[in-house]
Amino acid sequence: MTGPPIPSTMFAWRKYKGNQEPVYEEIPVPPTPATGFLVKILAAGGKVYIDSPHIIPALSPFPPELDFVIPGHEGCGEIVRVGSEVQDSKHKLGDIVAIYAVPGCGSKDCPECGRDLPHLCRIGEHHGIGQDGSFADYIAIDARAAVALPKGVSPAEGAVATDAGTTAYSAIVKRGKITKDQTVVLFGLGGLGFNALQVILWIGARVIISDTRESTLEEAAKLGVPRKDIVPVGKSVQEFIKENGLEDKIDTVADFVGKTQTFSDAQNIVRYGGTLLYVGTLSNYTTVDAKICIKKRLTVVFNYGGQYEDVVEVLDLIAKKVVRPQVETGSFKDFPKIVQDLHEGKVKSRMALLPSHT
Ligand SMILES: [Zn+2]
Known part of the structure; x- marks a missing residue:
């Protein structure tokens, strides 16, 4: 099998160094590694501002050696060519795969990588994070980046599963080690936080949620979070925690916001011997109150992304409808407008863009 015909050129969004506006242009289709x-892209998502301060500082500067890059670190597509040295691969021509951006x-x-931490590798591939990503008709990936898309999972869900799903899953299950008998406070119900909430509910732990948007809290209530466990918008x-007799009961605070205020609240409300799970990065710097943290003997855990197995496991939860990632879809061509909408707060969940050929 040779696969479908491949055009010599494709359309892709590119970010040029020093230019905030992405450019949609016709460029050569990359060679098959x-x-x-x-992979022919079916849906793409992820950070749109590669040189934005909103992403982790170490990764956010425009790569110095590049003049332009294709953004989009969440992708899903069809394998249309198989490299000549791929052997005994789990995947074959025509398979739909989610793309693990950080193999x-x-x-x-x-x-x-020797410790199974490829997402922390400093020399390898990071699609859409300093290397060409998925906002293009085609992407060239290493076989290690392909994750089979289970039946019943849409390409848009598959795309956002690779980061918004995987990071949340890894944080709650692997890093935070949250268990059924715990009481958790969850700050922030954006794309990642909402996935984290569903993972915590699946585990069976009690979860108290806090967010600044009434509508988001309503959606959480529909998932089964009792009203008594929803911190009203605007409430300290x-x-x-004091008024509801929850002092000394919070085992873990999962902070998917990452502001000075949430981190300060977390240190104050968590029980002695508890854990602070830190995922959000809205503030680059927050303050550790050493007296509180030492006296309470807290554990502080950070999370960034996840391992390949985490992508597999969260996709399985999505296939079983345990996790329903919030994802809105739009057209590739509307990318600049979607960036604008994101800035103006008009996008309430994660966006996945669908290329014109789909
Ligand atoms: Zn490596």
């Missing part, structure tokens, strides 16, 4: 696949270099000698979380 010998150890990977050429790393894959070397067992790599200080990170510390007061809510």
Whole structure:
């Protein structure tokens, strides 16, 4: 099998160094990597501002060696070419795969990949984060980046599962080790936080939620969060905890906001011996109150992304409808307008863009 005909050129969004506006242009289709696949994109999502301060500072500067890059670190598509050196692959021509954006270099000698932490690899692949991503008709990926899309999962869901789903899952299950008998406070119900909420409900822990948007809290109530466990908008979380007799009961605070205020609240409301799980990065710097943290003997855990297995596991939860990622879809061509809408707060969940050929 050779696959469908591939055009010589494709359309892609590119960000040029020093230019905030993305440019939609016709460029060559990338060659099929010998150890990977050429994938026809069916849905793409992710950070749209590669040089935005909203992403992790270490990754956010425009790569110095590049003049332009295709953004989009969440992708899903069809394998249309298989590299000449791909052997015994789990995937074949025509398969639909979610794209794990951070498969790393894959070397067992790599200080990170050797410990199964490819997402922390400093030399390997990071699609859409300093290397070409999914806002294009085609993407070239290594075989290690392909994750089979389970039946019943849409390409848009598959795309956002690779980060918004995986990061939330990894944070709650692997890093936070949240268990059924715990009481958790969750700050922030954006794209990641809402997925995290569903994972916590699946685990069976009690979860108290706080967000600044009434409509989002209503959606959480529909998922089964009792009204008594929803901090009213505008209410001080510390007061809510006191008034509801929850002092000394909060095992873990999962902070998907990451502001100075939420981190301060977290240190104050968590019980002695508890855990602060830190995922959001709205403030680059927050303050550790050493007296509180030492006296309470707290554990502070950070999370960034997730491992390949986390993508597989969260896709399984999506297939089982345990996690229903909030995702809105739009057209590739509307990318600049969608960026504008994101800035103006008109997009309430995660966006996945569908290329014109779909
Ligand atoms: Zn590596």
